Amino acid sequence: MEKKKLLVVGELNVDLILNDIQGFPKIGEEIVANKMNLTLGSSSAIFASNISTLGVDTAFCGMVGEDYFGGFIESKLQEKGVDCTYLRRLKEKQSGVTVVMNYDQDRANVTYCGAMEELGIQDIPWDHIGQFGHLHFSNLFLQNKIRKDIVALFEKAKSKGLTTSLDLQTDPDGVFDFDYRACLPFVDIFLPNKSELLGITKADTIDDAMEIIKPFANSVVVKMGEQGSILYNGQGKTVAQGYLHDSFVDAIGAGDSFNAGFISKFLSGEKLEACLNFGNLIGAINTTAAGGTGAFDSREHYIKIAKEIFNQEI
Numbered sequence: 662m663e664k665k666k667l668l669v670v671g672e673l674n675v676d677l678i679l680n681d682i683q684g685f686p687k688i689g690e691e692i693v694a695n696k697m698n699l700t701l702g703s704s705s706a707i708f709a710s711n712i713s714t715l716g717v718d719t720a721f722c723g724m725v726g727e728d729y730f731g732g733f734i735e736s737k738l739q740e741k742g743v744d745c746t747y748l749r750r751l752k753e754k755q756s757g758v759t760v761v762m763n764y765d766q767d768r769a770n771v772t773y774c775g776a777m778e779e780l781g782i783q784d785i786p787w788d789h790i791g792q793f794g795h796l797h798f799s800n801l802f803l804q805n806k807i808r809k810d811i812v813a814l815f816e817k818a819k820s821k822g823l824t825t826s827l828d829l830q831t832d833p834d835g836v837f838d839f840d841y842r843a844c845l846p847f848v849d850i851f852l853p854n855k856s857e858l859l860g861i862t863k864a865d866t867i868d869d870a871m872e873i874i875k876p877f878a879n880s881v882v883v884k885m886g887e888q889g890s891i892l893y894n895g896q897g898k899t900v901a902q903g904y905l906h907d908s909f910v911d912a913i914g915a916g917d918s919f920n921a922g923f924i925s926k927f928l929s930g931e932k933l934e935a936c937l938n939f940g941n942l943i944g945a946i947n948t949t950a951a952g953g954t955g956a957f958d959s960r961e962h963y964i965k966i967a968k969e970i971f972n973q974e975i
């Protein structure tokens with residue numbers, strides 16, 4: 662039987678990344694950044710691009726404008742082998758942009774959502790869904806239209822026989838209004854970071870948060886920055902230490918690269934503990950180069966980083 666494809670549904674934007682910034686921005690003043698990069702941004706696109714480079718047959722469903730950035734995004738996805746049949750370019754909308762002001766391990770982002778807010782549940786290629794084996798969705802709170810139907814989206818994907826994964830990402834409003842009771846039963850792999858998990862449950866610790874969502878969730882993977890990640894499932898709790906290193910550039914997209922590593926192994930039928938460990942490695946590799954896709958411009962490149970910096974054979 663032919664191996665089924667991955668369908669990524671989500672937001673698309675470019676990242677304008679400012680690095681080596683001399684101070685913090687203040688209204689009425691001007692400061693200088695000594696480095697600038699224009700790259701493929703957005704959680705979903707970084708995930709799609711990197712998991713395709715890891716060897717997974719991947720298609721993208723999302724919206725951009727019919728403008729320069731829309732063309733840039735589409736060509737960057739295509740360069741990485743992502744099928745853009747279900748990517749739509751809207752005449753009347755502008756493509757999304759995130760300005761990233763990067764400071765060491767963290768960053769301040771400003772996002773213009775643009776076309777990404779137009780994506781709705783009816784834009785998913787339900788009539789062609791049989792070619793896909795897995796659906797991944799990312800960045801709920803930036804996508805105002807589709808977020809209303811997030812439960813229906815996952816329920817429908819499961820009813821069509823797909824496995825599913827979800828990375829909520831942060832809520833710019835800090836409210837984290839997500840009906841986890843209704844949605845998580847249809848999510849096979851839930852991939853929050855620590856603050857997102859605490860945000861949706863209003864708990865103070867990860868263990869308390871897990872007690873709250875456990876009745877509704879299948880497998881939950883909590884991302885913990887350089888500390889690594891934790892898997893919770895029916896078998897209990899597994900902690901996987903991060904791959905510490907001295908070649909840190911930035912952590913932009915580390916979570917999405919982690920997801921790419923984890924889901925690539927999941928789709929190969931590997932045990933969840935192996936998926937977790939590989940997620941940590943791919944997340945750590947991400948942090949050795951600029952932006953979310955810099956370390957994954959080719960298969961040769963990330964294999965070389967794995968060997969030279971982490972002494973790991975991929």
Ligand SMILES: Nc1ncnc2c1ncn2[C@@H]1O[C@H](COP(=O)(O)OP(=O)(O)OP(=O)(O)O)[C@@H](O)[C@H]1O
Pocket residue numbers: 830853854883884885886887888889890903904905906909912913914915916917919940941942943944945946948
């Ligand atoms: N400095 C680092 N060194 C080694 N590994 C790292 C580092 N930062 C992140 N990672 C790896 O990448 C994974 C995901 O990173 P992180 O926890 O920052 O995700 P996130 O908060 O979802 O990030 P994002 O902003 O990309 O959504 C971590 O679980 C870890 O395995």
Ligand SMILES: [Mg+2]
Pocket residue numbers: 828830831854916917
């Ligand atoms: Mg994240």
